Amino acid sequence: MTKKRLYLELENCIGCRSCLAACTQCGGHEERNRNYVYDVNPLVNRQTMPLMCLHCVNPACARSCPAQAIQIHETGAVLSALVEKCIGCQNCTIACPYGIPKFDTEQNLMYKCDLCIDRTKDGIPPMCASVCPSNTLQWLTDEEIENKKQQFNLDNGKWVTSLPYLEGETNVKVNLPGILQGVTKLF
Amino acid sequence: MQRDKFFKEIENVRHPNETLVKTHCSYCGMQCGMNLRVNTVTNKIIGVEPRYDWPVTVGKMCPKGVTAYQQTNHDDRILKPLIRDDASLKGTKEGFREASWEEAYELIAKKFTELQKQYGKDTLSVFSGVSMTNEKCYLTGKFARVALGTRYIDYNGRFCMSSAAGGFLRSFGVDRGSTLPWTDIHETDCLFIAGSNTAECHPTSMFRVWNVQERGGYIIVADPRETPIARRADVHLDLKPGTDLALANGILNLLIQNGYADEEFVNQHTNGFEETKELVKEFTPEYTSELTGVAPEKIIRAAEIYGKAPNAVVMFARGIEQQHKGVDNVSGYTNMALVTGKIGRPKSGVATFTGQGNGQGGREHGQKSDLLPGYRKITNPEHVREVCQVWGITPEEMPEPGVSAYEMFELMEEKTIRGLYLLCSNPAVSAPNLNFVRKALKGLDFMVCADFYLSESAEFADVVLPSVTWSEDEGTVTNLEGRIIKINKAQEPLGESKPDWQIQVELAERLGKGKYFSHLKTAKDVADEFRLASKGGYADYYGATWDKIDKQDGVFWPCKDENDQGTPHMFLDKKFYHPDGKAKICALPYRPPAEEPDEKYPLRLTTGRVVYHYLSGNQTRRIPFLRDMCPEPFVEVHPETAAKYKMDHEERVRLFTRRGEAIYKVKITEAIRKDTVFVPYHFGHEQSINLLTIAALDPISRMPEYKACAAQLEKVEKAEMKKVQ
Ligand code: SF4
Ligand code: SF4
Ligand code: SF4
Ligand code: SF4
Numbered sequence: 001m002t003k004k005r006l007y008l009e010l011e012n013c014i015g016c017r018s019c020l021a022a023c024t025q026c027g028g029h030e031e032r033n034r035n036y037v038y039d040v041n042p043l044v045n046r047q048t049m050p051l052m053c054l055h056c057v058n059p060a061c062a063r064s065c066p067a068q069a070i071q072i073h074e075t076g077a078v079l080s081a082l083v084e085k086c087i088g089c090q091n092c093t094i095a096c097p098y099g100i101p102k103f104d105t106e107q108n109l110m111y112k113c114d115l116c117i118d119r120t121k122d123g124i125p126p127m128c129a130s131v132c133p134s135n136t137l138q139w140l141t142d143e144e145i146e147n148k149k150q151q152f153n154l155d156n157g158k159w160v161t162s163l164p165y166l167e168g169e170t171n172v173k174v175n176l177p178g179i180l181q182g183v184t185k186l187f
Numbered sequence: 188m189q190r191d192k193f194f195k196e197i198e199n200v201r202h203p204n205e206t207l208v209k210t211h212c213s214y215c216g217m218q219c220g221m222n223l224r225v226n227t228v229t230n231k232i233i234g235v236e237p238r239y240d241w242p243v244t245v246g247k248m249c250p251k252g253v254t255a256y257q258q259t260n261h262d263d264r265i266l267k268p269l270i271r272d273d274a275s276l277k278g279t280k281e282g283f284r285e286a287s288w289e290e291a292y293e294l295i296a297k298k299f300t301e302l303q304k305q306y307g308k309d310t311l312s313v314f315s316g317v318s319m320t321n322e323k324c325y326l327t328g329k330f331a332r333v334a335l336g337t338r339y340i341d342y343n344g345r346f347c348m349s350s351a352a353g354g355f356l357r358s359f360g361v362d363r364g365s366t367l368p369w370t371d372i373h374e375t376d377c378l379f380i381a382g383s384n385t386a387e388c389h390p391t392s393m394f395r396v397w398n399v400q401e402r403g404g405y406i407i408v409a410d411p412r413e414t415p416i417a418r419r420a421d422v423h424l425d426l427k428p429g430t431d432l433a434l435a436n437g438i439l440n441l442l443i444q445n446g447y448a449d450e451e452f453v454n455q456h457t458n459g460f461e462e463t464k465e466l467v468k469e470f471t472p473e474y475t476s477e478l479t480g481v482a483p484e485k486i487i488r489a490a491e492i493y494g495k496a497p498n499a500v501v502m503f504a505r506g507i508e509q510q511h512k513g514v515d516n517v518s519g520y521t522n523m524a525l526v527t528g529k530i531g532r533p534k535s536g537v538a539t540f541t542g543q544g545n546g547q548g549g550r551e552h553g554q555k556s557d558l559l560p561g562y563r564k565i566t567n568p569e570h571v572r573e574v575c576q577v578w579g580i581t582p583e584e585m586p587e588p589g590v591s592a593y594e595m596f597e598l599m600e601e602k603t604i605r606g607l608y609l610l611c612s613n614p615a616v617s618a619p620n621l622n623f624v625r626k627a628l629k630g631l632d633f634m635v636c637a638d639f640y641l642s643e644s645a646e647f648a649d650v651v652l653p654s655v656t657w658s659e660d661e662g663t664v665t666n667l668e669g670r671i672i673k674i675n676k677a678q679e680p681l682g683e684s685k686p687d688w689q690i691q692v693e694l695a696e697r698l699g700k701g702k703y704f705s706h707l708k709t710a711k712d713v714a715d716e717f718r719l720a721s722k723g724g725y726a727d728y729y730g731a732t733w734d735k736i737d738k739q740d741g742v743f744w745p746c747k748d749e750n751d752q753g754t755p756h757m758f759l760d761k762k763f764y765h766p767d768g769k770a771k772i773c774a775l776p777y778r779p780p781a782e783e784p785d786e787k788y789p790l791r792l793t794t795g796r797v798v799y800h801y802l803s804g805n806q807t808r809r810i811p812f813l814r815d816m817c818p819e820p821f822v823e824v825h826p827e828t829a830a831k832y833k834m835d836h837e838e839r840v841r842l843f844t845r846r847g848e849a850i851y852k853v854k855i856t857e858a859i860r861k862d863t864v865f866v867p868y869h870f871g872h873e874q875s876i877n878l879l880t881i882a883a884l885d886p887i888s889r890m891p892e893y894k895a896c897a898a899q900l901e902k903v904e905k906a907e908m909k910k911v912q
Pocket of ligand 3: 022023026033034035052053112113114115116126127128129
């Protein structure tokens with residue numbers, strides 16, 4: 001099985017929030033979504049962008065957890081808090097630079113994107129990337145991502161929000177808005 | 188069937204005690220493939236799983252599709268027939284009692300018979316819809332004409348696809364919504380998209396649309412609003428609502444003037460070029476700009492791109508079609524393809540984004556006032572004879588053509604029509620000029636409504652019959668490509684609900700017409716009769732058997748026999764369907780919207796969808812996720828306009844026209860013209876924007892002008908606000 005990653009092409013997002021609806025549908029998600037879609041500038045235009053866990057290689061959320069409730073799966077997915085370990089301290093919600101972990105006050109439990117581990121452990125794309133109608137969210141091999149990199153270049157020569165934009169290396173790859181800047185027109 | 192670069196072999200997740208039923212979404216014309224997850228212990232639908240192997244949408248779904256399964260076992264389902272004895276409660280949810288099917292059928296048969304005895308056959312009417320299978324649409328036409336014997340049948344396609352149909356019939360002599368399969372779209376070099384908020388209304392087209400740009404191709408969008416697709420377009424033609432024909436003529440003029448006409452194609456395969464060329468001469472960029480409000484440079488640039496593109500597809504939707512010149516707009520934009528010869532080959536053509544799930548198939552098989560199965564005409568004696576043979580009636584027994592959907596309400600108002608059988612539609616929200624329409628419904632002597640939820644229209648009924656959702660029956664629908672696909676049954680009907688075809692068969696038996704209906708015992712029986720009835724018509728489905736649909740991932744009509752694989756691309760032989768084989772380039776004089784802004788009503792009101800809701804919202808407003816995302820309508824206003832009226836973001840204001848008024852939250856956005864306001868149309872009762880819209884009808888399609896009328900905004904005083912809340 002070739003390893004695939006979640007890949008975000010922010011420019012494509014149409015704000016349909018199908019990714020939010022789909023996240024509730026994954027087995028073990030208890031019908032609660034774990035991702036976000038933001039209106040970038042709602043009074044001005046209709047630009048939107050999704051945000052979900054980037055599955056950091058050295059995750060701040062897990063490092064901050066005093067109870068080792070946040071496990072890292074062998075695929076690199078940073079899992080949701082283990083019910084039996086999470087003490088509800090909410091350190092992780094503060095530690096994560098993107099504000100990803102959500103907190104259920106009733107259950108006193110953190111929950112977050114687990115990269116649909118039920119699916120991705122078998123190489124099946126996560127729910128959000130399966131349904132995303134605009135291909136903002138895709139499930140790609142490293143080779144496909146490399147091709148994307150060559151196809152789309154921002155005019156600053158960068159395209160992925162890896163260092164120095166992020167806190168650290170992430171398993172999920174992000175392509176900033178502006179992908180079309182470097183595209184040569186057909187005619 | 189050909190699979191393209193977006194197609195990937197992916198296994199589905201399988202949970203214990205679960206089976207997956209392959210089907211398609213219940214909502215829009217995209218008909219996205221999906222798998223319904225069915226629990227094998229309870230035999231109930233419990234969720235959704237992407238259908239990666241559906242070639243058109245490869246697993247993708249919008250939020251309506253993801254949550255569609257929640258309709259089936261919803262608490263609001265009607266589980267038994269409902270009867271209301273106290274007619275004074277019409278127009279409310281009150282007074283219904285549960286009854287047996289037997290009692291309901293008896294009451295309907297008695298009332299319908301009495302009314303027809305007293306006022307003649309045509310006192311009854313059928314108002315239908317196209318969010319249901321071809322089999323149901325077909326049988327509804329037969330039910331009206333054979334079981335009830337009335338001429339008055341029409342359907343909600345008059346509020347949706349009828350202008351596209353009218354335009355295509357005039358231009359091509361045939362009405363297939365797309366001349367090419369959707370799998371061509373990302374491979375074209377230019378998409379010219381007019382009056383389609385594609386990202387919200389047909390979201391799963393978007394990965395193909397964006398791919399055109401990723402390959403270096405162009406997207407041109409004509410829309411009064413900067414929709415998500417207009418935001419990224421190479422050219423956004425931000426026209427005034429209701430001025431499309433001027434824009435189409437202006438661009439056509441530039442294409443001709445700048446040498447982009449394909450003379451050989453025009454000479455050999457079209458009529459009407461010279462006349463049209465003369466007519467559009469007047470539409471210089473400056474004059475076009477004056478009429479449309481679009482800057483001349485943008486018009487010039489758009490024409491240049493479309494003209495130069497080796498391949499291009501012209502696409503449009505309700506934005507251009509829901510006007511009192513909708514048919515002309517369709518033919519006007521279609522002219523671009525005919526003059527440049529960008530049609531009748533792969534990767535080039537013309538397409539409309541069909542709104543309803545079966546907007547294409549449902550209009551072809553005899554629910555329209557003047558049509559019979561196979562797109563036959565009820566005014567053509569030969570066509571009538573062919574259908575009579577299948578139905579077993581004599582041509583003399585075939586009723587005359589009736590009137591269009593909105594005109595039926597006028598006949599109700601004047602008591603020509605006194606009884607109504609309504610199904611698969613919610614005109615108390617979706618028809619224009621609702622104060623009038625709701626009064627007409629209330630004044631009926633007797634009304635039956637078949638639905639699976641108590642819709643706003645059901646509130647006017649005397650009897651409500653519980654029908655099933657799409658997942659509790661099987662049959663075919665025809666998607667926006669013209670591809671006939673199969674909807675499969677995933678669960679037994681909830682409670683005592685029944686599929687519409689079965690209700691109609693059983694009711695026909697009570698009306699003494701059993702011999703024409705009783706042989707139809709399953710959906711498959713209806714399908715077989717329907718294929719036969721379409722045979723020889725130009726929308727020929729005879730060869731589209733359920734087996735073939737399954738094997739081939741759908742069948743594009745026309746499909747005449749067992750060996751015919753169907754017709755993904757239309758006109759590859761450059762033969763159009765007019766008797767001389769040529770297409771018609773149409774000379775179309777411009778007319779402004781029926782109601783132009785003036786001092787009292789200075790704003791242009793336009794309406795449309797949001798991604799979270801479908802049509803009248805009767806289904807989607809009940810789904811928690813969708814309701815949470817968009818719980819109420821709003822009025823979109825440009826910040827400069829809002830400042831002029833001293834209105835704040837989220838303030839509640841009154842919007843009114845000559846026909847009605849409503850109170851909406853202001854949504855300030857720069858993504859709309861300063862002279863235009865927009866309200867989504869999915870909401871009922873006092874929130875319906877159709878209280879305000881105008882019933883100016885297109886002369887050919889009888890489509891109301893939902894997309895443009897004159898309106899005014901007003902602040903709501905505090906005291907009054909309290910009352911409203
Ligand atoms: S599903 Fe895709 S397009 Fe829709 S909001 Fe999420 S990321 Fe954006
Ligand atoms: S993005 Fe936040 S929640 Fe996700 S792994 Fe990194 S630190 Fe943890
Ligand atoms: S990967 Fe799965 S859990 Fe994470 S946001 Fe997407 S759907 Fe939700
Ligand atoms: S509503 Fe239309 S686009 Fe959305 S999932 Fe259903 S068929 Fe697809």
